[in-house]
């Protein structure tokens with residue numbers, strides 16, 4: 354283990370950024386800088402270099418992103434600015450300062466045609482603008498050769514921010530019945546678990562040996578959005594009747610992968626991490642919603 358002293362977290366008001374802030378309030382041996390949009394607006398790439406130089410962090414954790422999957426279809430330029438161009442500027446700034454960059458990406462870089470979990474080096478083929486912009490961000494990091502890693506995750510939820518769990522709890526309390534897509538399969542991930550893993554990685558000596566390496570982190574196990582919704586309702590004993598439907602029956606602007614389960618063994622092996630099962634984490638998390 355190494356001692357990291359100054360850690361800059363971007364996207365501090367989002368789900369993951371908020372969970373990191375929540376967890377690290379106890380960790381006093383590091384200096385944490387939490388940047389929100391008012392401190393650094395990522396639509397202004399030229400501000401990034403100066404901000405990073407001013408704070409001179411040893412580690413940067415980039416939790417900021419454009420995450421509105423459907424809106425990205427009509428705001429592709431904005432998604433590209435935040436998820437790609439700003440990430441390139443951030444990687445260059447980190448490299449200049451000798452900082453390690455821990456960047457978060459998504460299962461939506463895959464097209465979902467697989468029938469087995471995706472490895473980090475599997476072929477990427479995003480089906481929507483959000484996934485394309487996130488992939489471009491990954492590629493920009495790799496091209497700069499900055500120290501650090503990219504962690505792809507999936508189906509993230511938390512009591513902080515908006516997510517599928519909150520939507521289901523709201524609709525489940527309001528409506529007698531609901532249709533939910535049953536032919537898209539992935540792994541729900543409690544942002545608290547991922548935040549814990551990231552904090553662990555910032556202090557792990559291996560981080561200093563990596564440049565642009567890609568890892569996967571999701572809670573273990575897999576389910577469809579319909580299964581996920583059913584478990585959310587059951588944990589909360591909501592009586593809303595759920596019906597499984599096919600993707601075509603729930604038309605959305607963005608096409609989502611039918612299967613995006615991630616193989617997470619590499620992050621467990623390289624950083625001595627064990628990952629909780631998705632439904633155990635869901636049960637734990639729901640106490641806070």
Ligand SMILES: NC(=O)C1=CN([C@@H]2O[C@H](COP(=O)(O)OP(=O)(O)OC[C@H]3O[C@@H](n4cnc5c(N)ncnc54)[C@H](OP(=O)(O)O)[C@@H]3O)[C@@H](O)[C@H]2O)C=CC1
Pocket residue numbers: 363364365366367368369370389390393394395396415416417418419420435457458459460487505506507508509510514515
């Ligand atoms: N949510 C999910 O299901 C998944 C997320 N991911 C990835 O994980 C990471 C964290 O996601 P999550 O915490 O859920 O995301 P959220 O949408 O909860 O948070 C995104 C954060 O980015 C910030 N942000 C957006 N635009 C700008 C901008 N122009 N300038 C500065 N900050 C900005 C937001 O600020 P503000 O509050 O001001 O809008 C917010 O703090 C992202 O990289 C995402 O792509 C990967 C897989 C699944």
Ligand SMILES: Cc1cn([C@H]2C[C@H](O)[C@@H](COP(=O)(O)OP(=O)(O)O[C@H]3O[C@@H](C)C(=O)[C@@H](O)[C@H]3O)O2)c(=O)[nH]c1=O
Pocket residue numbers: 420421422423459460461506507508509516517520524531532533534537578603605609
């Ligand atoms: C609200 C609702 C959604 N759905 C479907 C639509 C969609 O196929 C699926 C999930 O919908 P959402 O829009 O909540 O989730 P979505 O925005 O697609 O979530 C994604 O976010 C980005 C940021 C990621 O990186 C991904 O890993 C993933 O978590 O559920 C229903 O079938 N019934 C419903 O009532």
